[in-house]
Amino acid sequence: MPKKPKRIVDTTSFYTGYFLAIGVKPVGISEGAMDNPYFKEMLDGVRSIGKEPSPESILELNPDLIVTFTGTKDIDKLEQIAPVVAIDYGKKNYKDQLLEFGKLTGKEDKAKEWVDRWEQKISGLKPQIQAAVGNKTVSILNPYAKGLYVFGHNYGRGGEIIYGEFGLKAPPEAQKAAIDSGTGWASISLEKLPEFTGDIVFTCPWSGDTSDPGKVYENPVWKGLPAVKKGHVFQLNPKGDTFNDPVSLEAGLKFISESLLSVK
Structure with a gap:
C-alpha cells in the first residue's frame, strides 16, 4: 500500500467527496460522482470511468490505489492492477471514515481540520434547529417504482444531519x-405512507430508477398529508443529496438548516 498515493481511482461514487x-x-x-453538482468545481482533469467501470478502463489510468466496495465484481482483477481498499458501505460513520482516508x-491533519470545523458549525446551529423544530417529527x-423508501440516519439524503447531528x-x-x-432505510407501500410521515418531510425522486415520482406526489394520499398541506415539504437534490460525504454534507447543511428554521 503506497504511503501517499498520487493516482487514486474511486469506483464507488460515494467516497469521492x-x-x-x-x-x-x-x-x-464513477459517472455518479461526476454528476454530483456539489463536486462540479473540484473535478478539473478528473476522468470518468463510467457507471460500471471495467478493469481495462481503470488500467488505462495507471492507478497506484483503487477504492471500491467490499464484494465488488472482479476485485481480484483490480488487485492485479494496483493495491485495493475495499470498503463496507456504512460500517464507519462519515467522520471516522474521513479520518481513515486522511x-x-x-x-x-486536513481530515481532522474538517471534522473540527464541522463540529463547530453543528454546535452553533443545533440549539437553533432544536428550538425551531421542537417536538415535530421529520x-x-x-418515491420509487414500487412505493417509497424511508431513509434514516446513515444512508444519505440528509439523515446524518437531521437525525445524527441535530438529534431530531x-x-x-x-x-x-x-x-x-x-439498516438506514426501509421500503413501504403508498398505503402505509401516513404511518411513516412526520410533521416535516424531506423528499426527492429516487435516482436509482426511471419511475415517475408523480405517481406519489400527485396521489391523494400524499396530498392529504398534514406536512404537505402546511407546506412543510422540502425537495432534496437527487444527484447530490443522496451522497453523505463531507463535501455533500456541507452543501446539504445549509439547505436543511434553512428549511428547518423556516417551519412555523
Missing part, C-alpha cells in the same frame, strides 16, 4: 424500521 474534502483529487471516478493519503421519503426525531414507525433496525 471524502478525498476532495482533504485536497486529494482522484484521477478517475491516514491512507497522508492528509490526516421524515425522509423518496423520526415518526415511531420510521424510527423502528429505518433507524433502530440499523
Whole structure:
C-alpha cells in the first residue's frame, strides 16, 4: 500500500467527496460522482470511468490505489492492477471514515481540520434547529417504482444531519424500521405512507430508477398529508443529496438548516 498515493481511482461514487474534502483529487471516478453538482468545481482533469467501470478502463489510468466496495465484481482483477481498499458501505460513520482516508493519503491533519470545523458549525446551529423544530417529527421519503423508501440516519439524503447531528426525531414507525433496525432505510407501500410521515418531510425522486415520482406526489394520499398541506415539504437534490460525504454534507447543511428554521 503506497504511503501517499498520487493516482487514486474511486469506483464507488460515494467516497469521492471524502478525498476532495482533504485536497486529494482522484484521477478517475464513477459517472455518479461526476454528476454530483456539489463536486462540479473540484473535478478539473478528473476522468470518468463510467457507471460500471471495467478493469481495462481503470488500467488505462495507471492507478497506484483503487477504492471500491467490499464484494465488488472482479476485485481480484483490480488487485492485479494496483493495491485495493475495499470498503463496507456504512460500517464507519462519515467522520471516522474521513479520518481513515486522511491516514491512507497522508492528509490526516486536513481530515481532522474538517471534522473540527464541522463540529463547530453543528454546535452553533443545533440549539437553533432544536428550538425551531421542537417536538415535530421529520421524515425522509423518496418515491420509487414500487412505493417509497424511508431513509434514516446513515444512508444519505440528509439523515446524518437531521437525525445524527441535530438529534431530531423520526415518526415511531420510521424510527423502528429505518433507524433502530440499523439498516438506514426501509421500503413501504403508498398505503402505509401516513404511518411513516412526520410533521416535516424531506423528499426527492429516487435516482436509482426511471419511475415517475408523480405517481406519489400527485396521489391523494400524499396530498392529504398534514406536512404537505402546511407546506412543510422540502425537495432534496437527487444527484447530490443522496451522497453523505463531507463535501455533500456541507452543501446539504445549509439547505436543511434553512428549511428547518423556516417551519412555523
